[in-house]
Amino acid sequence: xxxxxxxxxxxxxxxxxxxxxxxxxxxxxxxxxxxxxxxxxxxxxxxxxxxxxxxxxxxxxxxxxxxxxxxxxxxxxxxxxxxxxxxxxxxxxxxxxxxxxxxxxxxxxxxxxxxxxxxxxxxxxxxxxxxxxxxxxxxxxxxxxxxxxxxxxxxxxxxxxxxxxxxxxxxxxxxxxxxxxxxxxxxxxxxxxxxxxxxxxxxxxxxxxxxxxxxxxxxxxxxxxxxxxxxxxxxxxxxxxxxxxxxxxxxxxxxxxxxxxxxxxxxxxxxxxxxxxxxxxxxxxxxxxxxxxxxxxxxxxxxxxxxxxxxxxxxxxxxxxx
Amino acid sequence: xxxxxxxxxxxxxxxxxxxxxxxxxxxxxxxxxxxxxxxxxxxxxxxxxxxxxxxxxxxxxxxxxxxxxxxxxxxxxxxxxxxxxxxxxxxxxxxxxxxxxxxxxxxxxxxxxxxxxxxxxxxxxxxxxxxxxxxxxxxxxxxxxxxxxxxxxxxxxxxxxxxxxxxxxxxxxxxxxxxxxxxxxxxxxxxxxxxxxxxxxxxxxxxxxxxxxxxxxxxxxxxxxxxxxxxxxxxxxxxxxxxxxxxxxxxxxxxxxxxxxxxxxxxxxxxxxxxxxxxxxxxxxxxxxxxxxxxxxxxxxxxxxxxxxxxxxxxxxxxxxx
Numbered sequence: 001x002x003x004x005x006x007x008x009x010x011x012x013x014x015x016x017x018x019x020x021x022x023x024x025x026x027x028x029x030x031x032x033x034x035x036x037x038x039x040x041x042x043x044x045x046x047x048x049x050x051x052x053x054x055x056x057x058x059x060x061x062x063x064x065x066x067x068x069x070x071x072x073x074x075x076x077x078x079x080x081x082x083x084x085x086x087x088x089x090x091x092x093x094x095x096x097x098x099x100x101x102x103x104x105x106x107x108x109x110x111x112x113x114x115x116x117x118x119x120x121x122x123x124x125x126x127x128x129x130x131x132x133x134x135x136x137x138x139x140x141x142x143x144x145x146x147x148x149x150x151x152x153x154x155x156x157x158x159x160x161x162x163x164x165x166x167x168x169x170x171x172x173x174x175x176x177x178x179x180x181x182x183x184x185x186x187x188x189x190x191x192x193x194x195x196x197x198x199x200x201x202x203x204x205x206x207x208x209x210x211x212x213x214x215x216x217x218x219x220x221x222x223x224x225x226x227x228x229x230x231x232x233x234x235x236x237x238x239x240x241x242x243x244x245x246x247x248x249x250x251x252x253x254x255x256x257x258x259x260x261x262x263x264x265x266x267x268x269x270x271x272x273x274x275x276x277x278x279x280x281x282x283x284x285x286x287x288x289x290x291x292x293x294x295x296x297x298x299x300x301x302x303x304x305x306x307x308x309x310x311x312x313x314x315x316x317x318x319x320x321x322x
Numbered sequence: 323x324x325x326x327x328x329x330x331x332x333x334x335x336x337x338x339x340x341x342x343x344x345x346x347x348x349x350x351x352x353x354x355x356x357x358x359x360x361x362x363x364x365x366x367x368x369x370x371x372x373x374x375x376x377x378x379x380x381x382x383x384x385x386x387x388x389x390x391x392x393x394x395x396x397x398x399x400x401x402x403x404x405x406x407x408x409x410x411x412x413x414x415x416x417x418x419x420x421x422x423x424x425x426x427x428x429x430x431x432x433x434x435x436x437x438x439x440x441x442x443x444x445x446x447x448x449x450x451x452x453x454x455x456x457x458x459x460x461x462x463x464x465x466x467x468x469x470x471x472x473x474x475x476x477x478x479x480x481x482x483x484x485x486x487x488x489x490x491x492x493x494x495x496x497x498x499x500x501x502x503x504x505x506x507x508x509x510x511x512x513x514x515x516x517x518x519x520x521x522x523x524x525x526x527x528x529x530x531x532x533x534x535x536x537x538x539x540x541x542x543x544x545x546x547x548x549x550x551x552x553x554x555x556x557x558x559x560x561x562x563x564x565x566x567x568x569x570x571x572x573x574x575x576x577x578x579x580x581x582x583x584x585x586x587x588x589x590x591x592x593x594x595x596x597x598x599x600x601x602x603x604x605x606x607x608x609x610x611x612x613x614x615x616x617x618x619x620x621x622x623x624x625x626x627x628x629x630x631x632x633x634x635x636x637x638x639x640x641x642x643x644x
Contacts, residue, residue, distance in 0.1 A: 131563040145501065145509040178548075178552075179547075179548055179551040180425070180551075185467075186467065186548070187546075188467075190548075209555050210551065210552040210555025210557075211555040211559030211562070212559065213556055213559055215559060215563070225501075226500075226501055226508070226509040227549055227552055229501040230499060230500075230501060230531070230549055230552075231556050232532065234532035234533065234556050234557065234560070236533050237532060237534065237536055238556070238557050238561055238564070239564050240453075240533070241536040241537070242561050242564040242565065242582065244453055245585065246568065249581060249582055251578045251579065251582070256573045257568070259571060260567045260571055263567065
């Protein structure tokens with residue numbers, strides 16, 4: 001039996017009702033072994049609804065972290081996030097999935113789950129839909145606001161691994177987010193990072209600009225956690241604003257626009273993956289329903305598999321998620 | 323007679339045909355005194371079409387800078403951009419409008435036109451339409467990729483002045499683009515800049531995030547030139563991608579979407595203003611037609627007026643564009 005994906009049953013806006021249902025779906029429909037962490041009584045009540053009480057192990061954690069809370073200060077040792085991360089660091093789980101506050105999960109995981117070998121700094125990776133179809137991965141989306149050039153270059157390796165394991169891209173291309181393609185453009189960070197990227201064993205396309213983020217130019221878009229977080233939220237805002245303007249102009253009905261809006265919906269992508277730790281951590285959006293939690297469990301399992309140095313034959317050949 | 327707005331007749335994709343027509347429109351419809359710089363013979367031929375040969379002064383400059391070229395290296399002393407900036411530095415013009423390469427105009431202007439008093443570093447300001455109607459100004463959109471916190475705080479003063487003079491906002495609010503509103507979030511640059519902004523005589527709203535850029539939360543969005551440039555191009559790309567997806571889904575016809583696309587069109591806003599120099603410089607988009615050139619001349623005139631420490635009674639009372 002492979003190590004389970006640990007699921008934070010208390011995270012997210014909808015609590016155990018959706019997280020437990022998502023975990024059951026992950027196990028039954030996708031064959032992902034799961035373990036639930038949170039208030040045992042509530043979890044067991046939900047499991048019983050699906051007749052799944054005997055199938056899924058539960059680890060009790062007394063506290064749920066409110067969605068607004070962030071940062072290490074907000075977490076007590078009895079929160080489901082802390083207990084989930086500790087299960088990982090003790091080797092009792094292959095991955096952790098939470099729909100809790102991104103800030104709380106990221107800081108807890110970075111503190112308690114060790115970094116993978118040869119990784120300078122973890123990064124948060126998000127899949128973004130591209131106008132050409134398919135998805136690219138953007139990282140760092142906010143784990144490290146002030147990285148060194150060496151760290152950003154390392155994010156490119158993490159992103160390449162993610163693109164192979166999660167997006168199924170055999171030979172991912174990498175672009176460095178910057179401000180102009182001429183030599184000498186960019187800022188100090190990108191100029192030095194570009195030099196480093198040219199020496200790494202990956203398919204480096206060169207720099208890309210803000211308008212390339214959704215244009216399908218590269219498979220992996222690499223940047224510092226400050227710019228990445230601003231860009232990610234900016235995409236969400238720009239898409240929302242454009243759809244609102246179209247609805248307001250009476251060109252299309254809001255329900256007709258829903259399908260397009262859905263492509264940018266965090267629900268579709270399963271969440272943000274914190275890469276570069278010795279174990280995998282996936283942060284699902286706070287608004288996640290069961291389907292998204294299940295998808296996050298699949299992504300977590302795939303990333304965790306890829307990250308194992310020794311694998312059984314038949315597993316997808318992929319670079320370890322360093 | 324007030325000092326004229328110097329117009330680069332050779333800049334942009336459409337050359338003198340559109341720039342000269344735009345200058346004539348600025349003069350005749352908006353009462354903006356203009357002066358054209360570029361190949362005198364070509365300019366005079368265009369002026370003659372409108373019977374405007376006697377109305378507008380022409381200064382000869384032999385060379386036109388190709389749109390692809392950027393940076394100081396690309397500019398000879400006889401280019402229309404160099405000659406235009408020199409006219410400003412000699413006091414022969416109040417402002418310079420060019421649809422030439424942004425990089426070339428910005429670097430030439432920064433070198434030859436002096437900084438305004440008490441300004442640490444100039445910034446490029448762009449008006450962005452907001453979902454609430456109206457516009458906000460984003461700066462720096464790319465003049466300074468690695469500013470100090472003191473420089474970014476100074477951009478807030480420049481942006482406040484722009485919002486008053488160009489957008490007509492009496493008491494503009496300022497937001498610092500960052501990644502989270504909790505204390506301690508952001509990067510080193512924004513944490514220090516936030517402290518400085520709290521001490522300046524302006525309406526500081528606090529930090530804003532990527533999704534607030536088009537949400538009408540503040541009138542002035544201030545950031546470093548790297549992030550600003552990425553965000554600006556990211557907005558353009560995200561809007562274009564969303565419209566393409568809607569057209570592709572068959573929900574609305576491309577011609578119906580044109581009106582919404584037009585709101586983000588650089589044509590609508592007259593261009594990017596380089597603020598903080600002793601004279602005003604406005605860079606119109608390379609694709610600008612006559613209407614946009616004329617609009618850029620009006621913006622340049624308004625900014626130049628506002629920047630003058632002594633003004634005739636009846637002028638709008640506004641903080642100088644430092």
